[in-house]
Amino acid sequence: MSTTSPSTASTAATRPGPLLSVRELQVHFPTQDGLVKAVDGLTFDLEAGKTLGIVGESGSGKSVSSMAIMGLHRGTNAQVSGEIELAGVNLLDISADEMRRKRGRDVSMIFQDPLSAMHPYYTVGNQIAEAYRVHHSVSRKIAKQRAVEMLDRVGIPTPEKRVNDYPHQFSGGMRQRAMIAMGLINDPGLLIADEPTTALDVTVQAQILDLLQDLQREFNSAVIIITHDLGVVAEMADDVLVMYAGRAVEHGPCKEILTHPEMPYTWGLLSSVPDLSGDTGARLVPIPGNPPSLLNPPSGCAFHPRCPHRDKVPGDLCRTELPLLVPGERGGHHTKRCHLPNPDAIYATEVLPEIAPDLAVERAKEL
């Protein structure tokens, strides 16, 4: 029996659009000191089977928005508005129980620290099977069997034995594999991976990312990968969304963003990635200053206090006026939120030579 509301039913019927469509998402937290606008007007789409990388510093709102998609702000004092449409259903319209039933089945999530994210008192198998049983009325035995299959699938050796181990008996990488097994056991359309490799050894990181990619292909899931690491994005993402102070500041196809970034904040992020291309002459340039207060964000462009290029913008525009998210110089799906008139040229002549001299030379030839 269908319980979906008429509006979602109609959109689902009329538009075969993207799997996930986020429109003007706002997540605000009222506090004693005032309203914290953790996410303030975020819009993006994600097709089935594709990967979106959301990049930004801590506090930029990337985790908060993913929690909003999971519906995990329900029951807290967060004010969530806008539209999150998953397979044609607006997740902000449905009841708490309907949202609960989607969680883990239609959209699931894996977390940064798999040790703390797993309950220390229950076996890994128990926790994976629990995720299956909550959405499928099957016996414990079958659920456990399913857990073993999933553990096998994510590359845990002798899964029928390890299924009875406790999380602390797993290594860090194995725990994250188990988390991935837990996240995919119900074959969700959307998987959100929140910094999935940050807490892992460098050698393990790549294995986990490979696994995620393999599984994405196999399950045909859409994946949102949240990271501060552009290296991860470069490897995984189809699209990239750069967030700053609760807003998208640059959004576009991965290759576009990495090769022709048009927002100085993205440049900063690129500068702070070590060894992006194996270039030995590259310099690590950290972004000066600190992330802004979300309680009292800077006027105009939120990045302007840290922006080394704001004097290239005429007048006091950066300080007074919030730039719109508009298509950049190269057009298409590449949008940016910046007043700079000729960002691509500035990047090529001023930024690139600093961070990747080899690339700069190549680019100069292109120009």
Add this chain to the structure above:
Amino acid sequence: MAFTKKPLAALAATALAATLAACGGGSGDDDNGGGSSSGKAEKGGDAIFFVGPRTVEHWDPQRMYIGRDLNNSGRLFYRSLVALPASNDPVEGTTPVPDLATDTGTTEDAGKTWTFTVRDDVKWEDGQPITCEDFKYGASRNFATDVIIGGPANYLFTYLDIPTGDDDLPAYKGPYSKKGQELYDQAVTCEGQTITYRFKKAWPDFPLSIAQLRYLDPYRADLDKGDANNFEIISNGPYKLDGDWKEGTGGKFVRNENWDESTDPIRKAYPDTWDFREGDTDEAIYEQLLADSGDAQYAVTERRLPPALFSRKDEAGDRYTQVESPYVDYVLPNFNSPVFKDANCREALKLATDRAGWIKAGGGDQYFKATDSVINPSVPGYQPNPAFADIPAAGDPDAAAAALEKCSAPKPVKIKFTYSGGTPTSDNQASALKAAWDKAGFETELDPLEDTYYAVIQKPDADFDVTWGGWGADWASAGTVIPPLFDSRINLTGDSNGNDYGNYKGGPEVDQLIDDAYAEPDLDAAADKWAAVDAKLGEDVAYIPLEITIFNFVHGGKVTGYANNVSVNGYADLAVLGVEK
């Protein structure tokens, strides 16, 4: 230390560690004293005795030494040769009458040999007749100092005609080891039902000691398990224990079918049962008694109304009674102190002592009554001590200051007052004394001691100048007051002052007076001789009397025939008490 008493406040605050032997007498001259409640007692009903937090230590007659337990057991389940009648008359209530014996004892050599004849119609609770041998065996148990510990055995050690060994103890060691048994068999003999006690020296008030203590009670040799019998009760009175005595909880007494009322002139045995309840706090007992609710309506107690609840005594109406205790509190100078070696200094201290201030600080005249002798007025032989009788209760500061002029010690005369402290009340009382002494020209240092009080002041080299003491007679005789406190011959040994804390040495004159008083066969004449010793002690200022403690009691509303009789030291007399059904 289990010798004497502490000040009222200390009694209330500590676990009453010092109420051994409250033998002596209550008083008949107080308004409420000996108050008996309306309603005539009749047979039947269930009565309760709240024993309180200080639990019974012994039910073994030869080991009992606490006034409460001596009284209660003698009224309910233990009989002896003689007993005191249920009377509040100071003379009648302290004059023994025959109980298990046919008379009150006969002596033909002025108290050196005593003879009693045991009735032949009296039985133990199991139906066995009470025999002369039972009495002989009972008395013999006192000598087993390794088993029968805690009782007043040393009276027999002093008097009974048994030689003393090197250790100052009798050569007879009691019925368990039977060492020296032949010596005892000569001193105490049975001929049929007639028992004869032979003493080294005259003991004129021997029958009174039998009536007020239980050390000469009969005992069953065939049931004696020594120390394991501590809480066994082999009854020959109107009640017997139903089941076991449980220490900390108590026990229930029911009628003893083998007790024949016609053989017993004293015990009325009105209630059908007596429930002895141990362990309640004073507050719990008195909350129930004041509310007169539930079981407590049928209850009496030996616990005193706690000071905190004193303001509510009017709630109890005529269920509240007040009697003078057999205790006297006093202070005493240390004759070894450089200051009080000098009689003039002692004289000044005596004149400066503010009894009224001490009483006021201790709670006032509901708690204490000023007195003028260490002998309690209820004890025969009491006479106002001329050395103290004429001093105002608040002392005479001017006369004291004048007397101090003659004191040889350098002025101001620095003295140290060691007392049993640790409570605000006792400290206030000590301060009241200090104030008056200082006013006369002393400079007093207060030295409060807590638990180890007696252990400290008994030390021969203790460095106090003045200290405090309290005492109650074992039975109604000044012979149980003056020698235990002031006879240097029995008190002062190398490592202890005994109870003669002030190192008082009366010398040949006082020693002779004491010996004469002891030897006097006529009890009235003996009383006069004791009064003479007391007067001499006053002259020497061996002590300075302060006051008599007053007992405050409340009993349940359904108790009948309630009486605080002098024959039971002013406590409730269970012999004549009844309850409504």
Add this chain to the structure above:
Amino acid sequence: MLAYVIRRVFAGVIMLIVMSIVTFALFFASPIDQESFICGKNCSAAQKKETAAAMGYDDSFINQWSDFAKGVVAGRDFPDDPKLRETAPQTIVRCEAPCLGYSRERGDTVTNLIKDTFPVSFSLAVAAFVLWMAGGILFGVLAALKKGMLIDRGVVGLSLIGFAFPTFFVGLLLYKFVAIQWGLTEIPRYTSIAEGGIGGWLSGLTLPAITLCLFFMAAYVRMTRSYVIESFQEDYVRTARAKGLPERTVTFKHALRAALTPIVTMAGLDFAGLMGGAIITESVFNYPGMGKLAVLASTDFDLPTTVGLVILLAGFVIAANIVVDLLYAVIDPRVRLG
């Protein structure tokens, strides 16, 4: 695991032996001669000496202690006098191993005294334990779930009040009003199940158990509240929600399970401590338990009873420690014993 238990028990026994030595030593250091307490008024120096000899107090402290230790292992006779065994065997009390001594003041073996008082303390401790655990966890969880709301503030406030009032005050208040003035309950009196059945046992326990539990309950409410609040912040609770588990399962299976583990283990220790630690409650309500016995014994300078109780109670605490540690290992798979 077994090796661990054996090692812990062994260490516990050593600790008990040391404690018994210390207790003996403390009594020897006391300025009070215990024999005076027993000997009575007018006790002469010679009598006192005899008494001390009869009690064994004239012996050296090491000899007294080794007699005690011998009794624990092999049992003892009181008095242990071969001559008396011939002339008056009926006066000798046999105290079977493990013999904790014989109290002259109480005329009974310490083992028997403990047999009499243990059920009382145990009953009281169990009843109070059930009440405070149920109340403490229930209100603690309630306060945590309604954090910051009126009900939370009420519960926390009340528990603060419960914590602040001294036990004897609460006990006397309950005694005075509930039992005496209003007559809502009988005057509390310990009744064993054998005497009064479960009903009589419980009705005698009501007020003392409430008095005793209040203090603990207040502490456990606050402890539970903070543990549960902390637990809800844990990442694994977020994971549980992300799986789509119903909130009930999230709360009870995931959040509370972790929060209650330290509470349960701490409760084990508190329970053991209560066996002899309910002194005030036992005194106020006249419950003849081990706490009260301990007070009586120490005011009378009853050395055998005091030593016996000290060792028994220390044994309880040591045993509880071992049990709690084992329990912890069972509850929390991360804990390894070794």
